[in-house]
Amino acid sequence: MKIIFDKSVQGRRGVTLPQLEPGVEAQLKIDGRYLRAQPAELPELSELDVMRHFTALSNRNFGVDSGFYPLGSCTMKYNPKICEKVAALDGFAGLHPFLPQLPQGGELTQGALEVIYELEALLCEISGMAACTLQPLAGAHGELCGMSLIAAYHRDRGNTEKKEILIPDEAHGTNPASAVGVGFATKPVPTDPVTGRLDIEALRGMINDRTAGIMLTNPNTLGIFNSEIDQVVELAHSHDALVYYDGANLNAVLGAFRPGDAGIDVMHINLHKTFATPHGCGGPGSGPVCVRENLVEYLPVSRVVKKQDNTFALDYEQPKSIGYTAPFYGSFLVYLKAYVYILSLGRQGLIEASQHAVLNANYLMNMLKSDYDLPYDRRCMHEFVLSASRQAKQGVHAMDIAKALIDRGFHPPTVYFPLIVKEAIMIEPTETESKETLDTFIQAMKEIAAVANSDPQSLNAAPVNTRISRPDEVQAARGMDFNYCPQD
Amino acid sequence: MTPNDRKYTKTHEWIMVDGDTATVGISDHAQEALGDITFVDPAAVGKELKQGEECAVIESVKAASEIYAPIDGKVAEINPEIDSTPELVNHDPYAQGWILKLSNINQSQLDALLDAAAYDALTGK
Amino acid sequence: MSYISNTADQSQAMLAACGLSTMEDLFQDIPKRLKPRSFNLPEAMSELEVHSRLKRMAGRNAADLTCFIGGGYYEHFIPAAVDAATMRSEFYTAYTPYQPEISQGTLQAIYEYQSQICRLTGMEVSNASLYDGGTALYEACQMALNTTGREQIIVDGGVNPIYCKILESYMANHAEVKLTKIPAAPGQAQRDRIKAVLCDETAVLVLQNPNFFGTVDDHSDLVEECHKRGVLVIQLVYPIAMALLKTPGEMGVDIAIGEGQSLGIPLSFGGPYLGFLATTKNLVRKMPGRLVGRTVDRNDKECFVLTLQAREQHIRRDKAISNICTNQALCALRAHVYMSLMGREGLRELAGICHARAEFAKARFKQIPGVQVAESAPTFNEFTLRLPKKADAVVGELVGRGIVPGLPLGRFYSEMENCLLVAVTEMRTKAEICKLAENLESVL
Incomplete structure (x- = not known):
């Protein structure tokens, strides 16, 4: 997708500002030596251009409103609209x-x-x-x-x-x-x-x-x-x-x-x-x-x-x-x-929020512990940590599982944290998710565990259903391109 | 092959003495464990270091690791290539990927360091 | 109102799957002695009841005054498209873009925001945002202390006193750091006083342009003097003024920071705001906060990703250069949409309107007997008036008439009890300025 500066068309405007009233002089009362030599090269776009650009960007994103977001330690629960x-x-x-x-x-x-x-x-x-x-x-x-x-x-x-x-x-x-x-x-x-x-x-x-x-x-x-x-x-x-x-x-x-x-x-x-x-x-x-x-x-x-x-x-x-x-x-x-x-929730609603958060986590943990290693096998609270150590022996790492979940329509859990668990997969479902959602996630996780045995390489290639594949993070760090300069 | 012409530490640095100065880098095992190296940040020239003190930080995409002085010494020189091409540490850890040189070194501390065979044993080669 | 999806039957089935029978069974790890001694909270309310209650509370706030207050926080018009674009829930209900394949929207937007800030300030690299201008000053000072290995910070008298207070609070924990403040006075930076304290132990000089009193300056000479002694320079800037004024980049400044609230973010009773920080390429690894880089994916397709994360707390822990993680991404997105709508010419025109109306106001207020403009140096859209009586009293009288004439400075500087800091943005019309002048005449 084009970078916003490349969409700029000289002379196009996205806002109309009020005119100065008669008697208010437009002339700058600041000496030239205090002024910038060239205007800031902000893009020149219409309001429609801007809306299309940001709508297109939003379509390249995934939020809680898009789907299940069990990102451990981040509590990605539903955000009620009345608050906005x-x-x-x-x-x-x-x-x-x-x-x-x-x-x-x-x-x-x-x-x-x-x-x-x-x-x-x-x-x-x-x-x-x-x-x-x-x-x-x-x-x-x-x-x-x-x-x-x-x-x-x-x-x-x-x-x-x-x-x-x-x-x-x-x-x-x-x-x-x-x-x-x-x-x-x-x-x-x-x-x-x-x-x-x-x-x-x-x-x-x-x-x-x-x-x-x-x-x-x-x-x-x-x-x-x-x-x-x-x-x-x-x-x-x-x-x-x-x-x-x-x-x-x-x-x-x-x-x-x-x-x-x-x-x-x-x-x-x-x-x-x-x-x-x-x-x-x-x-x-x-x-x-x-x-x-x-x-x-x-x-x-x-x-x-x-x-x-x-x-x-x-x-x-x-x-x-x-x-x-x-x-x-x-x-x-x-x-x-x-x-x-x-x-909105009140006393009882807050108590129930935690109860359902803990129930959802325990349900997921119980349904997944036969397919993945569970380093601390005991009742959990609102989240739990699996390990992909078993899958790693087939060359399928926690990151591969995360990317495979993306292909199946989920935001991945937190991976490689906490540091004390090898191949950590940290799952926090939150209370607002339904049993149906959890069940489809369980199904996906079980299917990925099966593929890790039958066709591990296919998971190394994930995700394949997204607009981009895995970014080259080494080039990002070495190339240090943080500021768009078109002549580059 | 782990070169025989130098000493190693348990924290995966190597040191090679030449007269009054010593060159320091990291082992092939260490560079492999770190993955693609994106940046090397050595201590400033002139800094006096005690054995075991931090002499550089090596960054990869998802980690940053401290490199420690194998023996006492003063930072005399930094590999001039390492800032622009940190991948030298990956490609050639024992030669072009050296990190820094120490002067005023304490040679008596060398004996306690590992030779190539002992280092290979440590890393399970 | 509850946002839980599961029915009682579903919950019971899930409990059974866990080998449990009641919700209480889930909490067996919490011993009786640790159960809450009290949990005395109001009962739930419907959406309708909550909305009515909050609407009543909002009605007890005077958000409709004719307000000439700035002091670093300005009332600017926000085009409707800023809300429309940023309220898309794919943006506001997403987390930090840790999974780049499904976060290219956020990542490209941040990359573009970084580029916009660079273009506005003339700097080489901007981070993804900090909390606000004041905490950005603290982070920038830490960055300068770490880079130089020195321990003295000199803060010019024209730096926003609120930012100074935030800096002082944090530096109180670092006894080794010496904070030297130049006494405040309207007008340009006091070169002699700064040079008298500048030395080879100085890590950084902090300047602001336009400064807190509204004065415009060119700090190039001070930057040169500092660099001769190995001292870094931080400059705080007002982003709207950057459309016209000489940039920190042009002056050779090392770290440019500021409050981004003016870029499409409502005043919001103090937050959330937006701290921006931009620097030179050679200091990028000392820069706090998140950073997005442009790269390619496995198929050589252009894409964006969080990078240089080895500086950050989740990897470096106690050796990280800052503890910041959650920042102001959605506010940065607002600023980005705002700058995209304004564009190259729109932002210049806007800055011109603010300046022209402020100059009109300045000229008009000068005609009021006993009122003086505090200094002769140029100003952008804010200026300091000396009144013949206490500014507090004047403000107190005019607020009752629905006008807030400015910020009384005695609150920050005891010797400036008669000083009033007046800001004019595009929101204040000629008629409102004239009305304020008439009201000032009537109480002075």
Whole structure:
């Protein structure tokens, strides 16, 4: 498909702008030395050209609305359309963020401030935590904020020796990257090969006075719930280390487990996973951070408070706050959708969402474990990890299976993660998928396992039903073509 | 054939001493395991390294691996071809695909490294 | 409202297939002592009820004021086609394009977005997006610290104070980093003050054009001075102004960053926005964030793929150059559609309208007794007024009349209590400007 710049026709226009009024001079009042030498070579297209181009691009994509998307650790559930409708309301989308910071400006944005105040309270009740900030702009940004809170806590107490964060070896790569981003060093804690859970004895041997905190995900990236989480917290607290809970997998435990009840100090929630805000082909996300009482005073500014007259206002008077982590109040239009989702489902709906997410995962796991290796054969939560080790002996790797699924109309699961499972295939069906969909997926996976025995080479060639075959990633990395220059 | 004229480490680097300097690269086994190499990022010339410290990072499409100094030394030279043609490490790991040269080397540490036969045994050849 | 598809019968059949009888059986790994102590949430609402409630809440927000506030976040018109194109659910319900064969739409769009940003800024390579302009400043500074191995950051007084606050928050965790701020004042970059602190330990100088006070500058001389000392230069830019102004690329800047909200993204009460970051080819491996490259498939057909991923957190973990993964892809797509609609001539014309109306406003406000324009240097579409009384008070009075005359600067700089930062975009007509002038006259 042609690149947009190659569709450009000199003199074609996609917008008509208003004329300047009489008396408003068009002449530039900026000296030539401050101006660019040549215009920016943006494409010249009609509105129809533009719509055709992006419609054609969208036809080369696959979303949750296109089909089953069991991408492990990403919680690709259905995105309700009411959320988009609400986010498009001009009273939200058209609101300037500086308004509540003006004198008497609070009155101008009471509806928006109420959304923030109420959603923070809802997320606190869901997580069992004491307070919440909606400022972090994505999950990894929430981790950076949460790690900053841990750093601020130790700085405030003069715990200068606390420089290390312990992280399970199965964790998402963002965890170590976030800890390092805040100036900590990290050490991996091994997973018990039998239970698939954090090896608490190994942890006992590693934790010491240098430990600032532990980061963990529960259920972990193997989809296994750690029933010793309160003991891990107790162990950490006995060394004045704090515990960070990565909420990436919260969709497994709504109404079944609250991190706050286990004594967790700080956590983030990926609203674009558990609370159904769309992933938007890679963002925007929203990663609110919730804390226990001990960290409330360090939360970023501003905070939204409810005054005695039941109106809402911004509060910047937080002397121990870590300061600004985002320009204003976070990804407002994203968390607004999560607020709509929570109100729609209500208490029972949220509980049922997790129940069906876990049921769907267990059903798939049980139906597939005879055809693929299951390294941790036990009840799973919202996701599980198969291994293609058996198929790899025939020369069919996890990536080949992923590509074969594309040919059969599915988005593939996550492959090669977590790193501790060889030939990992990580499957997360989510609660919104029906039994019929799961059954067709099971059928496809079984058929692929059979073909891996009978005709393995055919799978190495997959996908064959797509617009392109597998890209040459080596050429992409060596060629470094990131910016279209037609003379190339 | 794993060349006999140099020493190897358990982390798959090779080192060949010539007078006061030593040349460092990675083994054929290592380049094969990494797959198509897309970038080599060596330590800066002049950097003093202790044995076992990171002296380069090698990137392939889906991985990045640290290369460690087999012995103490100072980075004296970097293979001038390696930036534009990192695939030399794949095609000719023991000659044109060398990565860097060390000066001020600690030769006493060489004895503890592996010879070709011991390295082959380690990699199961 | 529930979005679950399975019926009770289907669920029962699936439980049976797992050898279980009730939903509770699925949660046996969670011991009794860890069961929720409370889960006190409202009951479910129908779609109709939710919509009515949220519509009422939206109605308690004043989104219809005549607003002259900018400060880095501008009200621009958004053509309807931007929504129509980006609301296709094949885009907005997709994940990060990890499977290129079924994500060529996203991948080609990001590649084209990267190219648009390069053309706009005159830089060689852009990433796929960052969260916003402020966090882009933090990422760009980290990039400069890593590249130079030095520890001092100099931030010019014309840099947006909100971005400075974000930078300060993060740098508080890195005691070794020395942040030097040049005092703020309307007008061009204060060369003497910058040169007085610039030294061989400096990693990077951060500049903004037009700066927070609206002033236009050419930083070429500062870039030259910095490069002589091995110091990198970051320049924050306003993308609409880039249609006219000398680009960071032309000035020799190393890292160009900015807030992309103006490119077809609604003000949205603070987000989601779009951070863009573009640099030179030789710094590409130090650049944070995702990157799409053009390549070919097995049949030699042109295609696109995420590349240089070995820099990123999912591969490099604790050694990654940034922790960012989810970014602002859909906002970048909006910006791309917007730039495609505006095109080469449309964006220039738009920038010209903003500038012309701002100049008209500047001239008109100057006639008000006691009002001064704070500096004589050229401005693009925003300028600083000195009022004969506190700007807060003036704003307070006019908001009641449905006009927000600008951003009072005392909030950021205590010595500028009488200063008002006024922005004019294509949304503000001559009549609205005249109405603001009359209202200012009546309260001053």
